[in-house]
Amino acid sequence: MPEGDVLLSNAEGTIRAHGPAVLVCDCPGDGLDLAVRRVAAFALTASLIVVGIVAARAAPFPIVFIAATWTAGATAALVFVRRRRRLHGLFRLDFERAEIVQEGRGFRRIFPVQAIARVSTPPAVDAEIDEPGLAPRWLLLHLSTGEQLRLGKAPAYALGPALAFLRRAGVEA
Numbered sequence: 001m002p003e004g005d006v007l008l009s010n011a012e013g014t015i016r017a018h019g020p021a022v023l024v025c026d027c028p029g030d031g032l033d034l035a036v037r038r039v040a041a042f043a044l045t046a047s048l049i050v051v052g053i054v055a056a057r058a059a060p061f062p063i064v065f066i067a068a069t070w071t072a073g074a075t076a077a078l079v080f081v082r083r084r085r086r087l088h089g090l091f092r093l094d095f096e097r098a099e100i101v102q103e104g105r106g107f108r109r110i111f112p113v114q115a116i117a118r119v120s121t122p123p124a125v126d127a128e129i130d131e132p133g134l135a136p137r138w139l140l141l142h143l144s145t146g147e148q149l150r151l152g153k154a155p156a157y158a159l160g161p162a163l164a165f166l167r168r169a170g171v172e173a
Helices: 032-057 063-085 156-168
Strands: 005-010 014-019 021-028 091-093 100-103 107-112 116-120 136-141 150-156
Touching: 005 156, 014 116, 014 150, 021 156, 032 063, 063 091, 136 156, 150 156
Parallel strands: 021 150
Antiparallel strands: 005 014, 014 021, 021 091, 091 100, 100 107, 116 136, 136 150
16 A cells, blocks of 8 residues: 555554545454354354254255354354444545545445545444543444445544544535
8 A cells, every 4th residue: 555644553453644535444354254154163163063963864854954053153154244244344535536546355446525424423332441531432434325334443542533534525424
């Protein structure tokens, strides 16, 4: 990524200003995606093995219900992670070109800047810090389609420069 003015840099991602009209946010998300994919792969493989054993008549038929439960659980977890993945990624908010480009794992989406409804900083649900003002908050971009994009995560004071950039660009807070 080319250099720009760093507005936020932490373990959760980076926000850089590339000139007065371009904001680049890298918010990769958490390790939940990888963990769920690995556990789901194990569950699906185990389910296939169980079905194969039952098909070979080496185990009673009701054991297939256990395999079906594992398959349903793994599929539900993968769907949940896939939907969650759409919130994260590398975002390029280009106010000169009037477009938002989101690049994530396996997808690329483009939105018009006019689709931005507002920006907010709700508290992160997984916050473990009890100190006032230090609890992490998400920098969320709300689109008129109802979608939300997570641009970054940090304490409120650290999100200030990015919020100021968005306000100068005309985004309602």
